[in-house]
Amino acid sequence: MKLNSRTGMLAIAITFLAFKVNAQTIPKEELIYLTSDWKGERFPDGRPKIPDELLERAKHIGIEEAWTILNNEGYHCQFDGGWKMVHDDVPIVGRALTAAYMPSRPDLEKNIKDRGAKQGRKGNTNAWAIDMLSKGDVYVADGFGKIAEGTLIGDNLGNSIFAKSGNGVIFNASSRDLDGLRAIKGFNAYVRDWDPSYLKDVVLTGLNTPIRIGRAIVMPGDLVLAKSEGVVFIPAHLAEKVILTAEFISLRDTFGIQMLKEGKYSTGEIDNQWTDKIKEDFLKWLDKNPGKIPMSRAKLDDYMKSRTW
CATH class of the missing domain: 3.50.30.40 (Ribonuclease E inhibitor RraA/RraA-like)
Known part of the structure; x- marks a missing residue:
C-alpha cells in the first residue's frame, strides 16, 4: 500500500510539473x-x-x-x-x-x-x-x-x-x-x-x-x-462594478461628513439607514457638486436606482 501511495503521489507530481512546463x-x-x-x-x-x-x-x-x-x-x-x-x-x-x-x-x-x-x-x-x-x-x-x-x-x-x-x-x-x-x-x-x-x-x-x-x-x-x-x-469582469460602487460609497461618505460638520444631521442618522429626507438632500448635494462625481451622472443615476442605500 505504501508503494502504491508513493507511486501515486509521484505520478501526481510529474503530471503537475508537466502541466507547468507546457x-x-x-x-x-x-x-x-x-x-x-x-x-x-x-x-x-x-x-x-x-x-x-x-x-x-x-x-x-x-x-x-x-x-x-x-x-x-x-x-x-x-x-x-x-x-x-x-x-x-x-x-x-x-x-x-x-x-x-x-x-x-x-x-x-x-x-x-x-x-x-x-x-x-x-x-x-x-x-x-x-x-x-x-x-x-x-x-x-x-x-x-x-x-x-x-x-x-x-x-x-x-x-x-x-x-x-x-x-x-x-x-x-x-x-x-x-x-x-x-x-x-x-x-x-x-x-x-x-x-x-x-x-x-x-x-x-x-x-x-x-x-x-x-x-x-x-x-x-x-x-x-x-x-x-x-x-x-x-477580477476583470467585476472591475467596473467595484469601481462604481466604491465611488458611490465615497460620495456618500463625503456628503455625510459634510452634514456632520454642519450639524445638519446627527451621527446616528448618517451612520444608519438614510431617511427619505437625507436621500433628498444627498441628491441636491450632487446637483450642486458635479465636480465631485467621478463617473457620468447618467451612470450614477442608473446605479442609484438599484441601490438599497
Missing part, C-alpha cells in the same frame, strides 16, 4: 475560457483589457471598499498584505500580467530556455515577462517567497519595466538595488523583502497563467490595486 504561456483559448465572464476587449494573447478610463478611476478608490465589495460578491481570496515597498505613498493600479517561478533544476531549465530561444525569447527567464509588458500592465509574479537569491529584479530591469508599462511590480519574492529603484520616478515595487544577492536557482514555469500571491489568487488581466494596506486583485 503552460509556460497559457494558450489563448484557455485564457479566454478561464476569464469568460469578461465580455470586453482583449489583448492579442487573450488577456482581458480593462479600459484605461477605469484604470484611472480605480486610482481613487480604497482597498477596504474594494475588498468589501468583492467579499460580498463571493470573492474571498483576492487580498494579500505584509509587503515591503519602494515608496509607501505611490499606489500601483493596472492590469495583471502574471508569472510563476519555481526552484530550478538543470534539465527543466535547459528545456525551458531551449524552447524559449526557439520562440524568440532572450535573456534569463525572469526577463521574459518584462518583454510582454504594455502600458498600464502590472508585472505580478509568484517567486515562491524566496528572499536570498530570489531577487527577481534590480534597478536595470526596474527601469525597463517602467519604460514599457509606466507601472510597478508585485512580487511574492525579493528584489535588489533599492536605492536605484527609488530613483525611478513613479515606479513602485511590492516585495517580500530586499536582498543584495543575485537571482539564482529560479526558473520561470508559468507565464500569463493563474497564480497564487500569498492568500490571493490572481488571473491574467485582473485589476491590480496596491496601496499602503496591501494589494487587492479585482
Whole structure:
C-alpha cells in the first residue's frame, strides 16, 4: 500500500510539473475560457483589457471598499498584505500580467530556455515577462517567497519595466538595488523583502497563467490595486462594478461628513439607514457638486436606482 501511495503521489507530481512546463504561456483559448465572464476587449494573447478610463478611476478608490465589495460578491481570496515597498505613498493600479517561478533544476531549465530561444525569447527567464509588458500592465509574479537569491529584479530591469508599462511590480519574492529603484520616478515595487544577492536557482514555469500571491489568487488581466494596506486583485469582469460602487460609497461618505460638520444631521442618522429626507438632500448635494462625481451622472443615476442605500 505504501508503494502504491508513493507511486501515486509521484505520478501526481510529474503530471503537475508537466502541466507547468507546457503552460509556460497559457494558450489563448484557455485564457479566454478561464476569464469568460469578461465580455470586453482583449489583448492579442487573450488577456482581458480593462479600459484605461477605469484604470484611472480605480486610482481613487480604497482597498477596504474594494475588498468589501468583492467579499460580498463571493470573492474571498483576492487580498494579500505584509509587503515591503519602494515608496509607501505611490499606489500601483493596472492590469495583471502574471508569472510563476519555481526552484530550478538543470534539465527543466535547459528545456525551458531551449524552447524559449526557439520562440524568440532572450535573456534569463525572469526577463521574459518584462518583454510582454504594455502600458498600464502590472508585472505580478509568484517567486515562491524566496528572499536570498530570489531577487527577481534590480534597478536595470526596474527601469525597463517602467519604460514599457509606466507601472510597478508585485512580487511574492525579493528584489535588489533599492536605492536605484527609488530613483525611478513613479515606479513602485511590492516585495517580500530586499536582498543584495543575485537571482539564482529560479526558473520561470508559468507565464500569463493563474497564480497564487500569498492568500490571493490572481488571473491574467485582473485589476491590480496596491496601496499602503496591501494589494487587492479585482477580477476583470467585476472591475467596473467595484469601481462604481466604491465611488458611490465615497460620495456618500463625503456628503455625510459634510452634514456632520454642519450639524445638519446627527451621527446616528448618517451612520444608519438614510431617511427619505437625507436621500433628498444627498441628491441636491450632487446637483450642486458635479465636480465631485467621478463617473457620468447618467451612470450614477442608473446605479442609484438599484441601490438599497
